[in-house]
Amino acid sequence: MTDRIAAEWIAVDWGTSSLRAWAMRGRDMLAEASSERGMGSLSPGDYESALLDLIGDWLGGGVTPVVVCGMAGARQGWREAGYAAVPCPPVGQGAVRPDVSDPRLSVAILPGLSQTQPADVMRGEETQIAGFLSQTPGFDGVICLPGTHTKWVHVSAGEVISFRTFMTGEIFALLSNQSVLRHSVGDGWDEAAFADAVRDGMARPEALAARLFSLRAESLLAGLSAASARARLSGLLIGAELTAARPYWLGQRVAVVGAGSLSRLYASALAPEGVVAETADATRVTLAGLAQAYETLRETT
Amino acid sequence: MTDRIAAEWIAVDWGTSSLRAWAMRGRDMLAEASSERGMGSLSPGDYESALLDLIGDWLGGGVTPVVVCGMAGARQGWREAGYAAVPCPPVGQGAVRPDVSDPRLSVAILPGLSQTQPADVMRGEETQIAGFLSQTPGFDGVICLPGTHTKWVHVSAGEVISFRTFMTGEIFALLSNQSVLRHSVGDGWDEAAFADAVRDGMARPEALAARLFSLRAESLLAGLSAASARARLSGLLIGAELTAARPYWLGQRVAVVGAGSLSRLYASALAPEGVVAETADATRVTLAGLAQAYETLRETT
Known part of the structure; x- marks a missing residue:
């Protein structure tokens, strides 16, 4: 019992x-x-x-x-x-x-x-942000919440000032599971290939759709491994995102909040740019945010 | 009978x-x-x-x-x-x-x-290229073959010199049918929205993954129509491709070879850049290319 x-x-x-x-x-x-x-x-x-x-x-x-x-x-x-x-x-x-x-x-x-401008929405991440702030008093800077729809959020004085959503995670899932790249992308990981691809994606984000097909061509012509293809696909997408999100992270205090493996990827992609990102676990901050909402609701009702 | x-x-x-x-x-x-x-x-x-x-x-x-x-x-x-x-x-x-x-x-x-460098392959388009060249003697320039995997091909003196494949068409299909954008993208077309999005995609190709989520947010917050969302999705992707393919089309004689509606899109996206693209029908040039291959095979066997 x-x-x-x-x-x-x-x-x-x-x-x-x-x-x-x-x-x-x-x-x-x-x-x-x-x-x-x-x-x-x-x-x-x-x-x-x-x-x-x-x-x-x-x-x-x-x-x-x-x-x-x-x-x-x-x-x-x-x-x-x-x-x-x-x-x-x-x-x-x-x-x-x-x-x-x-x-x-x-x-x-x-x-x-x-x-409103640019149009954007979030649902669920606001609670993680509240939880992170409750655990990190006085935080002023940028929170990155990687996931299916990664959010970059500018926070100041306890308020969300602005944010931007990138479909990076969903695009990665569609390309690796359902596009022609599914024949080339497999399990495993290649840390060096990821780092190179992040740099490449940041330098020439416009070439993404061509770089992606190169993964297929290299696997046909040059035996590119499934693990390297996976890491490069991820790196190219995250690199393009980091270039677009530069106004968020450049010269800012940055925290990455999410599942452990994905947070580590984002932190490692930011490191060469001189950003030392703090990290926090998504579940822990979700719970803290719900607790804060509970306390607020109890006070106001 | x-x-x-x-x-x-x-x-x-x-x-x-x-x-x-x-x-x-x-x-x-x-x-x-x-x-x-x-x-x-x-x-x-x-x-x-x-x-x-x-x-x-x-x-x-x-x-x-x-x-x-x-x-x-x-x-x-x-x-x-x-x-x-x-x-x-x-x-x-x-x-x-x-x-x-x-x-x-x-x-x-x-x-x-x-x-070999950058790694790339084509299969089928080479026949269309041969057919186009047989119908356009002396053509020296660039052939764009839009499709699931769009090809940009530099041709000179009857030879393919280099080419680059963009997964633009496949990415459009995945995003419009299988991503969260399927709730926002529908039938119909908005010519002005397409033109704006091409310009936007060319100017800030790195912001693609964020611009895409804005389509969802604008449909939730501001009633963006399904037709405009479709045209903007297409324009953003083609705009990013045109920026990466600029070394192909800038200052070149350009021909767009493909299905009528898609060829017209590419030609209209290139027009503001001062490129007056010739167009040719894909089926017609495929047949002409196969005929040329038949004649060559007959001579050599």
């Missing part, structure tokens, strides 16, 4: 392809659970039961607050939570409360952030 | 996803036929019967020469036809003859072209 977990509140990160939840007491994590019932596989009427399946055992007799970030707040999600317009603090205002049938639940979904 | 077609020889363009054949007498086309039995759906043992299903009615009592260009000569094709290394004439040497069971067939598969 296991001890029963009595959550004070529940933190939820509801992404496109996954659902993760944590039973919390204050800022302490008591238990975690996850499922693959992300936004992409759910209709609005499915969310409450998907959540209860995962966290039902953590609920007590009273009402338990549930704080949700991510795609559950998208237009195609549970209930649209809109966007707060930058410049603004990353979290704190505009949470929406979807209707729920179970009286033990009180759910708040956090909004994303939007920017 | 239809007249029986007696082909002197048969021209075949065997692509990844389709097979097209023409019954020929000299340079005159007597009949055409096509099927979807491209390289992607065939094993080496399937090619002869796929061909006979299409052209069987055109064969007489004797041996009919069949000249094949395209992916049937790839490593995964009917029989590998290798590559001729540039600089060299686009066709004329190195055809391979796959084993056939039917005594009425004499099949020759044309090789592609390869380039």
